[in-house]
Amino acid sequence: MTREHTRRRGRLVVLVGPSAVGKSTVVARLRELVPDLWFSVSATTRDPRPGEVDGHDYHFVSREKFDSMIENGELLEWADIHGGLQRSGTPAAPVREALESGSPVLLEVDLVGCRNVVTAMPEATTVFLAPPSWETLVERLTGRGTESQEVIDRRLETARSEMAAREEFQHVVVNDDVDAAAEQLVNLLVGPPLEEQAQAETSQEN
Numbered sequence: 001m002t003r004e005h006t007r008r009r010g011r012l013v014v015l016v017g018p019s020a021v022g023k024s025t026v027v028a029r030l031r032e033l034v035p036d037l038w039f040s041v042s043a044t045t046r047d048p049r050p051g052e053v054d055g056h057d058y059h060f061v062s063r064e065k066f067d068s069m070i071e072n073g074e075l076l077e078w079a080d081i082h083g084g085l086q087r088s089g090t091p092a093a094p095v096r097e098a099l100e101s102g103s104p105v106l107l108e109v110d111l112v113g114c115r116n117v118v119t120a121m122p123e124a125t126t127v128f129l130a131p132p133s134w135e136t137l138v139e140r141l142t143g144r145g146t147e148s149q150e151v152i153d154r155r156l157e158t159a160r161s162e163m164a165a166r167e168e169f170q171h172v173v174v175n176d177d178v179d180a181a182a183e184q185l186v187n188l189l190v191g192p193p194l195e196e197q198a199q200a201e202t203s204q205e206n
């Protein structure tokens, strides 16, 4: 039988993690390990940061454009981020097309977005990227030295509620080693069937 006949839908993994947990480093490693990984480019109403490229890091859109995307059902999910300071969301069509073509897909969203993806696509695998400890996260968040105290406080507040919700996730990956964390994600995206992995996890716990 040819690959055409056996081609399956790609797996969808939704990754959530507090600010400064090291998500972008883990994702960069993951992209090296899984070259055909399809990574969703979100739409956002916030301004680009220095170095960010429209269409690559985000689709930077106006609030009006974003709201028309919601109205037209173009977003798989969306959320108000950091207390409504910005809105970000996942364009639906490219995700569905990538999954249908057999590519593994990674979405990186906030907690609200993750819950909405699961409602829209219950087959999604949810992963929480956790810091080794709360203290490490606070250190990383305050140590970057690039943000004002107000921004840091808001991120800590968001991080606190995200950490409190980690039990909701199917998998928690602790980022104490970038390679090990990326390997766990590789397994979920393209490793053995997920039912087998769930069984292995259960027997390890017992």
Ligand code: 5GP
Pocket: 017, 019, 042, 043, 046, 077, 078, 079, 081, 088, 089, 090, 108, 109, 110, 111, 112, 113, 114
């Ligand atoms: P930043 O503005 O720093 O890039 O991201 C801030 C937060 O927005 C992060 O928690 C990130 O996961 C979340 N985020 C980025 N894109 C999306 C999206 O498409 N949907 C949702 N719900 N959250 C997103």
